[in-house]
Amino acid sequence: MADLQTPLVRPKRKKVLVDYLVQFRWILVIFVVLPASALIYFNIYLGDMWSAMKSEKKRQKEHEDNVQKVVKRLKQRNPKKDGLVCTARKPWIAVGMRNVDYKRVRHFEVDLSAFRNILEIDAERMVAKVEPLVNMGQISRATCPMNLSLAVVAELDDLTVGGLINGYGIEGSSHIYGLFSDTVVALEIVLADGRVVRATKDNEYSDLFSGVPWSQGTLGFLVSAEIKLIPIKEYMRLTYTPVKGPLKEVAQAYADAVAPRDGDPAKVPDFVEGMVYSATEGVMMTGVYASKEEAKKKGNKINSVGWWFKPWFYQHAQTALKRGEFVEYIPTREYYHRHTRCLYWEGKLILPFGDQFWFRFLFGWLMPPKVSLLKATQGDAIRNYYHDNHVIQDMLVPLYKVGDALEFVHHEMEVYPLWLCPHRLFKLPVKTMIYPEPGFEHQQRQGDTSYAQMFTDVGVYYTPACIFRGEEFDGAESVKRLEQWLIENHSYQPQYAVTELNEKDFWRMFDASHYEHCRHKYGAVGTFMSVYYKSKKGRKSEKEVQEAEAAILEPAYADEA
Ligand SMILES: NC(=O)C1=CN([C@@H]2O[C@H](COP(=O)(O)OP(=O)(O)OC[C@H]3O[C@@H](n4cnc5c(N)ncnc54)[C@H](OP(=O)(O)O)[C@@H]3O)[C@@H](O)[C@H]2O)C=CC1
Numbered sequence: 001m002a003d004l005q006t007p008l009v010r011p012k013r014k015k016v017l018v019d020y021l022v023q024f025r026w027i028l029v030i031f032v033v034l035p036a037s038a039l040i041y042f043n044i045y046l047g048d049m050w051s052a053m054k055s056e057k058k059r060q061k062e063h064e065d066n067v068q069k070v071v072k073r074l075k076q077r078n079p080k081k082d083g084l085v086c087t088a089r090k091p092w093i094a095v096g097m098r099n100v101d102y103k104r105v106r107h108f109e110v111d112l113s114a115f116r117n118i119l120e121i122d123a124e125r126m127v128a129k130v131e132p133l134v135n136m137g138q139i140s141r142a143t144c145p146m147n148l149s150l151a152v153v154a155e156l157d158d159l160t161v162g163g164l165i166n167g168y169g170i171e172g173s174s175h176i177y178g179l180f181s182d183t184v185v186a187l188e189i190v191l192a193d194g195r196v197v198r199a200t201k202d203n204e205y206s207d208l209f210s211g212v213p214w215s216q217g218t219l220g221f222l223v224s225a226e227i228k229l230i231p232i233k234e235y236m237r238l239t240y241t242p243v244k245g246p247l248k249e250v251a252q253a254y255a256d257a258v259a260p261r262d263g264d265p266a267k268v269p270d271f272v273e274g275m276v277y278s279a280t281e282g283v284m285m286t287g288v289y290a291s292k293e294e295a296k297k298k299g300n301k302i303n304s305v306g307w308w309f310k311p312w313f314y315q316h317a318q319t320a321l322k323r324g325e326f327v328e329y330i331p332t333r334e335y336y337h338r339h340t341r342c343l344y345w346e347g348k349l350i351l352p353f354g355d356q357f358w359f360r361f362l363f364g365w366l367m368p369p370k371v372s373l374l375k376a377t378q379g380d381a382i383r384n385y386y387h388d389n390h391v392i393q394d395m396l397v398p399l400y401k402v403g404d405a406l407e408f409v410h411h412e413m414e415v416y417p418l419w420l421c422p423h424r425l426f427k428l429p430v431k432t433m434i435y436p437e438p439g440f441e442h443q444q445r446q447g448d449t450s451y452a453q454m455f456t457d458v459g460v461y462y463t464p465a466c467i468f469r470g471e472e473f474d475g476a477e478s479v480k481r482l483e484q485w486l487i488e489n490h491s492y493q494p495q496y497a498v499t500e501l502n503e504k505d506f507w508r509m510f511d512a513s514h515y516e517h518c519r520h521k522y523g524a525v526g527t528f529m530s531v532y533y534k535s536k537k538g539r540k541s542e543k544e545v546q547e548a549e550a551a552i553l554e555p556a557y558a559d560e561a
């Protein structure tokens, strides 16, 4: 590996047209994207209300009818002439960064757009039964007033249950509950042959149940999911702790926030996240649910971060570096969606003055722009700019390697702020696409238990410092090095991000064995696309499409070189 101490020497870069398109994108965003987003959000809100007003029985009946439509549509497919199967969701609607090129060539679409209802919130079983297009904003709006919540509420309102289960989802509670898919109790799936099955962790479809996460919809169609609920309180008591020192010390302070060194489980917070603002500064945040009685006690500070005029959350947290440690109470639902209004900090690049008081006060209620509309209006030039001159990547790394990961990112990309979010990776009876390091349980490292290894999502989103300095940056090469670092360090890259991996390296990062077992056992081969075919970057040629369609009984991983 390259010497991480020596800074990369980069040649100067000339500004080109697309730099100005990105710089002045705010004009399009203010006059078109924001108003259109507000209208769409309002429309979706009305749709959610309409859905909530239907009786449970009616929703269940509609669900059953819609499942039959999926079965019928699958049966209409002629394997000799139609392409491989995927959902009919438009590429630009999905939240991820991939170009979804497989939907731009021959394919066979199945429309799941009717599956947007919360079917049941069962406060006795503590389970919510929802359809795959139910999104995070919709579900937290329904459960929070009942003092209930999904155990892992992924941050952005538009993220869907289907995308989070077939991909990955994470939040500051994942150090307790694992990834979004770990909180699922049962999956209702339509298989390639039209069978509708209910898979749980211990029934006859338990292999399918554990195969679905990270499979990107390549084993079957998810038509509903039962997801674990937890009891919550009205407020989050949040402590902001500043840390100053080299990156390794910042990483250690973060690890101490996730898993207190004395190992006392009573000290493990309900929520943890870290923000790293520079090579020497970070703020760790630990949250504990609190009742409204506690929050409203004299002397306590309540901060309703959800109001449109409030400072952007990451900037508010940064004030701890000057103020020192402080504590405040945030209404729980507003806390869950704290990074939504400014799209973490990506909003700063899209609307450079969006964080100013005058803008927040006058227009903050229009935020955030819908990711789908940003994608629909970005054109190839801005999309490629984001691939070449920007970074939107996550690194899921073992907790004890966070310091190394931070140093790698600093040397390779110098992107700040960075997001740190812990998550458990459970040891399962089978080896799924992602799995803990073999033998981790004997090492007794901070945060690990006998049944799960503690990992961390290092979120790397923003423009690298060298671009701001007017130097060259090669996004694709940088991502390639990041991916190699991940493979060498038993770490993972979520598939919503753009990948440069070839097939062989893809299957070095992820384990193919259980996935392949499920693909064959459940007849997905020859009907559903393979996960690598879906993930691979770049426009697909007719030859690639034909090869994918012909790959009936071949293993997904490429030959050893
Ligand atoms: N906080 C967080 O956890 C965040 C997570 N993300 C990422 O965003 C993604 C979610 O975005 P979202 O727009 O909701 O999802 P997408 O529409 O992007 O779906 C993601 C994948 O899941 C498949 N999929 C979705 N629904 C179904 C279904 N019902 N049955 C079978 N397959 C399905 C899609 O298949 P197809 O290609 O056929 O449509 C696609 O391959 C997650 O995967 C996650 O990685 C992004 C930001 C934050």
Ligand SMILES: C=C(/C=C/[C@@H](C)[C@H]1CC[C@H]2C3=CC=C4C[C@@H](O)CC[C@]4(C)[C@H]3CC[C@]12C)C(C)C
Pocket (backbone or CB within 6 Å): 095, 096, 097, 155, 170, 343, 344, 346, 371, 374, 375, 378, 382, 383, 386, 392, 394, 419, 457, 459, 461
């Ligand atoms: C993975 C997480 C969060 C990730 C977000 C920060 C990114 C997820 C999708 C990203 C975006 C999608 C498309 C875009 C259109 C472009 O024209 C501009 C950028 C962007 C809005 C981009 C911005 C970052 C994301 C929202 C969690 C786990 C923290």
